[in-house]
Amino acid sequence: MRGYKYLVVVASALSMANAHAADKDMLKAKRLYERMTGVKVSSTKPELKKVAELISQNNDRGAANYITTTPDFLNVQVKNLSLRLSNKDESVKVPFNDFSALVVGVVRDNADFRDILTADYSYEVRGVANDTDERTRYINQNNYTPIETTYLDMTNKGILVKNSSQKLVRNFWDTEDTQANYKAGPVVALGTNPEAAGVFTTRTFAERNLSGGTNRRAVEFSLKQFLCVSMAEAADSSASDQYVGRDVERFPAGDHNKYLTSCKSCHSVMDGMRGAFAKMEYVNFTHGGATGTYSHMNGDFFVKQGILDDYNAYYKEFVTPTINNILPDLVTNQENSTWFKARVAYLVSRGQTQAAATTTTRNTLNTIRDPAVANALFAEYRSIAANQTVLATIKANYKAANYITEYTANCLNKLGTTAGTAQAREDNFLVCNLDGKKELSLIYDFYNKKLTAAKVADAEKTRLLNKLINKGRPANINLATPYLQATGKRIQFPRNNFDSTTGVAVKMNKGSYPYGFVVNSDNFVNNATLGSKSSFFGWRGPASAGGSGVKDFGRMLSDSRRFSQCMAKRVYESVCLKKLEATQYSTLVRLGDRFEAVGYNLKNLYTEVALDPVCGVVKGE
Amino acid sequence: MKARNKIGAVIGVTFSFLFVAASFQNCAKQVDFASLEEVTLNGGGSDITNGSSNSKPQTDIDGAPVDAKQTLESMMSLLGLSRTDINMTAVNAEINYRRNLLMAQNDLTLVNSPSIIAITSLAGVVCQQAVTKEKKGAKDLFKYIDFAKGPSSYGKLGAINTYVSLVDRFWMRQPSKEELALISQTVDEYFSTLDSAAMSKATESDKLAVFICTGMLSVPDSYLL
Structure with a gap:
C-alpha cells in the first residue's frame, strides 16, 4: 500500500515535469513560429502543435x-520580403505585383533563389x-492584387x-x-521576351525603374x-x-x-552597368x-517583331480613313452622321439607355460647329x-495696319x-474671322445678340455659342479613336522609343557632350x-567583369x-528583428556562406538564420 | 447620460487593457512607446506597484511589432479565422482605411498613438467577424458567453472566464493576479453602464464579446513578435 502511494507521488511528479516541458516546448514553438512567419499564433493552431512536437x-x-x-x-513572411524587394523605399505597403509573385514562386518551388534575377519564367x-x-x-x-x-x-x-x-506585348x-466576353480571339498579342531576366523583366520593375530617365535608376535600385x-x-x-553618358555635365558650374571628384565616382560605375538596361x-x-x-518593352523585341510596321499598317487601314471620311461626315451631318450613330449604338451595347447614350454623344457634338447653322448666320449677317x-x-481698309491687327x-x-463672288469672299472672311478670333469674331457677336434678343436660356445660349466656335473640340485623332472603339477597330501598340538599327532605347543617348559614351548595344x-571593391562585392562567375544584356547583369549580381x-x-x-550591424561582418559572411551551402534555397536560409545562436530565437541551439 | 458613461468606460477599459497587457508577468509598466529607454517588456521590467521602475536596470525589448501587412494576418491567426469566415468587404474596407497608420516595419519606435488606435479599430472589425462566426457555428473562443441571451445569464464570471481562456489561447499563459483584478474591475465598470433591460439583451452579449476580444488584440503582447 505504501509502495502504491510512492508510485502515485512519483507519477504525479513526472506528470508535472512533463506538463512543464510541454508548456516550454509550446512557448518555444510559438516564438519560433511567430518569428519565422511574422504572424502571431494561438495555442490552438494545429501547425503550432506539430512544431512543438518536433521540438520535444x-x-x-x-x-x-x-x-x-x-x-x-x-503568405506573410516571404510575401513581405518580396514586397520590400520590389520598391526602393522597401515598404510593405505596396500592392502585390508580378515582381513579388516571382519572388514568392521561386521560394515556394524551392528553386535556386538566384533565379529571381535570371529566370525566364514568371508567375500569375x-x-x-x-x-x-x-x-x-x-x-x-489587377491579376495580382486579389492575393x-x-x-x-x-x-x-x-x-x-x-x-x-x-x-511582352x-x-x-x-x-x-x-x-471571356471578347469572342474575336486573344485580346492581347504576346511574344516571348528575348532577354528575360527574372524580376528585371517584370512590369513592376519597369514601372519603377525604367519609366523616363536614362535607366540609371535601374542600376541603383539593383545594387541597393x-x-x-x-x-x-x-x-x-x-x-x-x-x-x-553624353548627358552627364563634365563642367558642372x-x-x-x-x-x-564628385560626379565621376558614381557615374563610372553606374554608367558602366546601365548598358545592361539599354534595350529596356x-x-x-x-x-x-x-x-x-504602359508596359515594359525590349528594343530587340520591338524591332524584330516589326511592331512599327504593324502600327503603320493599322494606322493606314483604320485611322487615316476615319480621319479622312468619317470625321467630315460627322461635321456635315451631325446627329445623322455615321460617327454619331456608331457611338450611340456602342454605348447602348455597353448598357446605357438610348437617351443616356444620345446625351453622352451629344456632349461631343456640342464641340463641333454645324456648318448649316454657320452658313445661315453668315447669310443673315450679310442681309x-x-x-x-x-x-x-x-x-476698303484691308491693308491698313490697325485692321490687320484686329x-x-x-x-x-x-x-x-x-477672286470669286462677293458673297464667297465675305463668307470666307467671316469663317476665317470666326475660326481665328472665336469669341471676338463678328459672327459670334452677331449670334450672341440674336440669342439674347430671342431670350434663349443662358445654358442653351452658351451651348450654341460654344458649338459655333468649336470650343473644346478634340483633335481629329481623338475624335477618330472613339469611333474606332465603337466599331471594334481600336488597337494599341507600344510607341517607338527605340533605335531601329540597334534596338537601344533613344533615351540612353540623351545629351550632347561630344566625347560622352554613345550606347549602341x-x-x-x-x-x-x-582595389577593395572586388572583395567588397565578391564578384564571381562568368559575368563578373561585365556582359551583354540584363540576364548577364542578373548573373553578375546573383x-x-x-x-x-x-x-x-x-x-x-526579418526573423531576428534586429539589425545586422557592420561590426557583425563575420556573421554576415557566415550566413551568406550558409545560404550558398544550402543551394541558394531561401527556405533553408530562414531555417539557418532562425537556428543561428546569434539570432537568439531558439535559445541553446 | 448612460451612453456617455458607456463610451467613457469603453475608452477607459480599452486603455486599461493596454495597462493589463503591459504589466503581465512582471513585464513592464505602462509606457510611452516613444521613450524607449523606459521600456522593459522582456522580463527586465519594473513592477508598477512598487514604484521603483527608474532604479532598475534597463534592457532592450526583445521583439518588434508586426508590420502593416502582418497585423491583420496576426489577428486572424490568433482568432483562428480563415478567408471563408470573414466578410472580406468589411475587413478590406477597414484595413485599407487604417493601413497607412499601421507600422511600416517591424520597428518598435514606429508604434505611436495613431498606430495603436488603428490596431484597436481593426481589431474591433476582426473580432466582430469572430463573433459572427461563432454565432453561426460551434463555439470556441467565446464558449462562456451565451449569444442567445443577455449578459445577466452568464454574468461577470462568463466575461472573466472568456478573458482567461483567451489569455491562454493568445498568450499561452495564465493571467496574473493583477490582471485578474483589473479585468474584474473592468467588467464591473462595463456592466455598470448597462441597465437591467440591456443586461437581458442578446445584442449586449455580442458587444461584450467584441469588447473583450478587441481589448486583448490591441495590447502589445498580441502584436509584438
Missing part, C-alpha cells in the same frame, strides 16, 4: 523546416476575376501558377470587353535591393569614365574638378492618340445693311481678293572591381558573394 523530439531543425512549409510563412494568379485576360498582367497588375484582397493561399500551386516563359485590342549596397558605397573615383523601356502605348497605357457697311469698310492679314486677304562593364550576404541580412533582420 529535440528536432529544432525539423521544426524550423516544417514552418517554412506553412501557408503563414509563404489563377482563380481570380478576369484571370484569362492578359491585360491584367501586362497592362495593369491580398481575397486572402489567397499561395502555397496552392493552382492559385500561384508558374508560366514557362516571360512575354506586341499589341492589344482596346476593348472594354473582358477576354539585391546587394544591399548604396551608390555611395559602390562609387569609385579611380574607375574609368569611358562609359559615362564651369568646374571640371567637381566632375572628377517602360513604354507608352498608342492607338494614334495618347492613352496613358443686314449695317453689316454690309461694316464689311465694305473692312474691305482681323489678321490672312482673313483680310480673303476679303480683299478679287546592351553590353555593360563592371567598373566596381578595382553570383557575387554580396548577393548571398544581402539576402542573409534581409532574412536575419
